Amino acid sequence: MATILIIDDDEQFNLMLKSAMEIKGYDVETATNGKEAKALYQNKKYDVIITDIIMPDVDGYEVILDLRRMGMSNRTIAVSGGGRTAADDYLVTAQHFDVAATFNKPVDLQALRAKVEEIIQSLS
Amino acid sequence: MQEALFSSSPIDLILSIVGLALVISFPFTLTQKTQAKHFPRPLVRVISILFIWNATSILGNIFFGTTNSVPARILFGVQALAWIQAGYATNIVASLIYAKHDSFIWKIKNLAGVACVIVITTLFCVNYNMMSSIFGLRFLGLESHPSFVAFCILFLIFVLPELTRTFYTLLRECLQTSDRSLAQINAYMLTSFAFFILLPMTLDFVIPLAYSFQNSKDPVRFLQWFQGSTVFIAVLCSQYFTSVSFKNKSSWWFLNKFIEHLGDCIIYFDDKGKVLYANPASQQILQATEAEISSMQIQKLFPDINIQQEATYNNVKVQIKNELHTFNVGVFTLKQSLTTSINVLLMSDQTNLLFYQQRIKTLNRQFTEYKQDLIRYQERLDISEKRSKETENINATLINALPFQFWSKNENGVYLTQNLKDINMRGNLNKTTDVPDKIKPEETEARQEGRSKIFTTFEDADHNEISEEEASINIKNDKQVFIYQNHFIPIIVNRPPYKVIGLKIDMSEEKRLERERNMLREQKIIHSRLEDLGTACGAFAHDYNNLLGSQIGFCQLAQELLNSVTPNISDEKIQKNLVKASSFVSEATTAAQRGKQSLNVLLDTVRGKTESKIPSTVFPPVTIVRSVIDKVILTLPPNIQVVSAKMDETIEIKAEVPSLERILSNLANNSIYAMKDKGGTLSFDVQKEVLDHQLLTPYAPPIPAGTYAKISIADTGTGIDSGTLERIFAPFFTTKAPGEGLGLGLSSALRLLKEGNAYFTIQTTVGEGTTFNLYWNLYEENNNESKE
Numbered sequence: 001m002a003t004i005l006i007i008d009d010d011e012q013f014n015l016m017l018k019s020a021m022e023i024k025g026y027d028v029e030t031a032t033n034g035k036e037a038k039a040l041y042q043n044k045k046y047d048v049i050i051t052d053i054i055m056p057d058v059d060g061y062e063v064i065l066d067l068r069r070m071g072m073s074n075r076t077i078a079v080s081g082g083g084r085t086a087a088d089d090y091l092v093t094a095q096h097f098d099v100a101a102t103f104n105k106p107v108d109l110q111a112l113r114a115k116v117e118e119i120i121q122s123l124s
Numbered sequence: 125m126q127e128a129l130f131s132s133s134p135i136d137l138i139l140s141i142v143g144l145a146l147v148i149s150f151p152f153t154l155t156q157k158t159q160a161k162h163f164p165r166p167l168v169r170v171i172s173i174l175f176i177w178n179a180t181s182i183l184g185n186i187f188f189g190t191t192n193s194v195p196a197r198i199l200f201g202v203q204a205l206a207w208i209q210a211g212y213a214t215n216i217v218a219s220l221i222y223a224k225h226d227s228f229i230w231k232i233k234n235l236a237g238v239a240c241v242i243v244i245t246t247l248f249c250v251n252y253n254m255m256s257s258i259f260g261l262r263f264l265g266l267e268s269h270p271s272f273v274a275f276c277i278l279f280l281i282f283v284l285p286e287l288t289r290t291f292y293t294l295l296r297e298c299l300q301t302s303d304r305s306l307a308q309i310n311a312y313m314l315t316s317f318a319f320f321i322l323l324p325m326t327l328d329f330v331i332p333l334a335y336s337f338q339n340s341k342d343p344v345r346f347l348q349w350f351q352g353s354t355v356f357i358a359v360l361c362s363q364y365f366t367s368v369s370f371k372n373k374s375s376w377w378f379l380n381k382f383i384e385h386l387g388d389c390i391i392y393f394d395d396k397g398k399v400l401y402a403n404p405a406s407q408q409i410l411q412a413t414e415a416e417i418s419s420m421q422i423q424k425l426f427p428d429i430n431i432q433q434e435a436t437y438n439n440v441k442v443q444i445k446n447e448l449h450t451f452n453v454g455v456f457t458l459k460q461s462l463t464t465s466i467n468v469l470l471m472s473d474q475t476n477l478l479f480y481q482q483r484i485k486t487l488n489r490q491f492t493e494y495k496q497d498l499i500r501y502q503e504r505l506d507i508s509e510k511r512s513k514e515t516e517n518i519n520a521t522l523i524n525a526l527p528f529q530f531w532s533k534n535e536n537g538v539y540l541t542q543n544l545k546d547i548n549m550r551g552n553l554n555k556t557t558d559v560p561d562k563i564k565p566e567e568t569e570a571r572q573e574g575r576s577k578i579f580t581t582f583e584d585a586d587h588n589e590i591s592e593e594e595a596s597i598n599i600k601n602d603k604q605v606f607i608y609q610n611h612f613i614p615i616i617v618n619r620p621p622y623k624v625i626g627l628k629i630d631m632s633e634e635k636r637l638e639r640e641r642n643m644l645r646e647q648k649i650i651h652s653r654l655e656d657l658g659t660a661c662g663a664f665a666h667d668y669n670n671l672l673g674s675q676i677g678f679c680q681l682a683q684e685l686l687n688s689v690t691p692n693i694s695d696e697k698i699q700k701n702l703v704k705a706s707s708f709v710s711e712a713t714t715a716a717q718r719g720k721q722s723l724n725v726l727l728d729t730v731r732g733k734t735e736s737k738i739p740s741t742v743f744p745p746v747t748i749v750r751s752v753i754d755k756v757i758l759t760l761p762p763n764i765q766v767v768s769a770k771m772d773e774t775i776e777i778k779a780e781v782p783s784l785e786r787i788l789s790n791l792a793n794n795s796i797y798a799m800k801d802k803g804g805t806l807s808f809d810v811q812k813e814v815l816d817h818q819l820l821t822p823y824a825p826p827i828p829a830g831t832y833a834k835i836s837i838a839d840t841g842t843g844i845d846s847g848t849l850e851r852i853f854a855p856f857f858t859t860k861a862p863g864e865g866l867g868l869g870l871s872s873a874l875r876l877l878k879e880g881n882a883y884f885t886i887q888t889t890v891g892e893g894t895t896f897n898l899y900w901n902l903y904e905e906n907n908n909e910s911k912e
Binding site for chain 2 (some may be wrong): 010012013016017019020023081105106107109
């Protein structure tokens, strides 16, 4: 059974996404920041990792770069609600770090689930 | 026949008269010539002798003729008394020793002569026969001429030797004198004298004797020729006297003066060393009076000097009353005659000379120093002159380069200098004064009390002075106002009144900039407030967006669940409720979606970002204005008119069409909203506008200079009060009633203008209306082509 790691500081969002994925029958684990996430993905290999960009402590970019070093860029999905000010556009930067896909918040659940399914298919 | 004592011939008489006339006139001519008041005695004597001689001759001629009576004999004797003295008188004149008194010998001799004449005359008168027998010598016809013989003897004894002596004197003078001109004079004198003696001697004695008194019809008169020639001798003597005395006197006078003023000592002394004369300098140097010096012996004074020999001695040391003097001494001998000489001692005081030499050296050195000093001073003067000229140049340049009006007046208020700016403004006022009414009290105070004064004046466009209130009104009404800062600075020297410098500084530009700065500061405050608000909005929107995202997600999940569960429910009632719940969830989703859209608009506004970039195109703004008008007209209330009369169709701008359209629509909507109650006119205009300098208006960012397409939208609505105006561009600010607008129109319009590098101004008057002017950079084909 495929396992998914969801990293977001917004616990409600985490719960929502977890529910959406669990409905599809995936095994889902969550983390609220990069530090927690690191502890998880270093000990266990997840099929898909969905991460927010702006988070306290270790932010999404560090996670993305860490995963790239581990050769897991192709199973990473970045999600962001955009910055608080006009100039911020984090997802473009994330794309430069070779993530598999990016999604704006609020997330289109259908599209996200389709992408997750696509990645799992490609891995197996 | 008795001997004739006088002549009866008229020629003789005439000659005697001429002689007498000459003798009488002679002193006058002489006076004229020499300008002497008194003649020397010898000359007077010669003249009186000749006078008596000629006078007696005339008397005898007239009264006695050739008769030989006793009175005639007496007269003849008187005549003899005269001529017997003629020889010596002549000699004295020729010897040039006038000053001397008659010598004793002369007196004796003279007396003897006179006595002889008297005796012989008396004897002739008393006993003529005896006398004629004694003197009537029996040869050469002398027997009839006893008087001739007797007086001839007297002549030979008393006169002839004197004449010979005179001849000798003249000869000696002639040969001895070293003076060439004097020698010449003496030679002439000698020749003439010899001639005038020898000629009458021959005629009076030799010829009558040789012919035994037979040669002439007229009886021979004794000393007939001699009488005439003596007159000439007298004239000669006087000539000689004047020439020689003239010459001698001038040189003598000169020499005397010279000796008197000479700084060196001159001492005359005789052969024995007795001092005869000492000049004033020697009296001074020897510190003794003339009498004291006269009593001195030269040998005592200069023991080392041989006064008998002409010589010069250098550096002779002499002690004079405790002072040691060094002299250069010269001894000279001047021969006065063959036997007598005078010695001269010439002493020049070397002490003084050395002293003076020293002085001269010092003076020379000082002179050289002074000269060098003078050259240095001259150089310094030149340098300082050059410097002062340079300074003057710099000052003049500086004064003219000053960015304000400058003038200076002297103590009396007369203009001294003006810089070019002042001359350009007020004309050349050099050397004039201001009209007393026009002189400012501040200037008077500066001049009289020495206080610097600074104050501000205002002038309208025609440079007429106006009050501050008028000026502020003019500024408000956008009329030109000149603001000047005036300085009156006294130059304080001594006492008042002082010179005054005036500065008139044009502060108009500065004041304008100050107003602009204040305006900008206010705007900045407004904009930063807006920015803060925008940031707050952004943060809020971001967080809220996430919340909505979650909500939508959950709703979708709920709906998915419901949708997957509902068909499997057999209970119809439950199934119905589930369907209902699903539709509720769907509604909740829709509401959340709407909220999300609202948020997106807000986020776009705050972030200032359009998601999809639309390429800028070049187009005439008129087309867009028209399309906006068309759109606006569709929903226009009937009480509002749209005017777009004079629009420039030719100008083009490069911009995003939708942006301009959106801005214009927003502004048009606002304008219509402002006129919705009262109605009015909405006018559009498109014009080209060139800004020469930065345009700054209240409430809007400054517009740099350039060429713009100005798009104006003007309404005649309610206008915007200043409080509102400050906030119209803030997001969500609206004066519209709830439901009529979100309040994002102007805010997004502002953002779009910024993105399009465009500017705007806003003019509004409450109750009259509002005009928005949009400034888009004018698209100029040529420029762009050249760039491409």
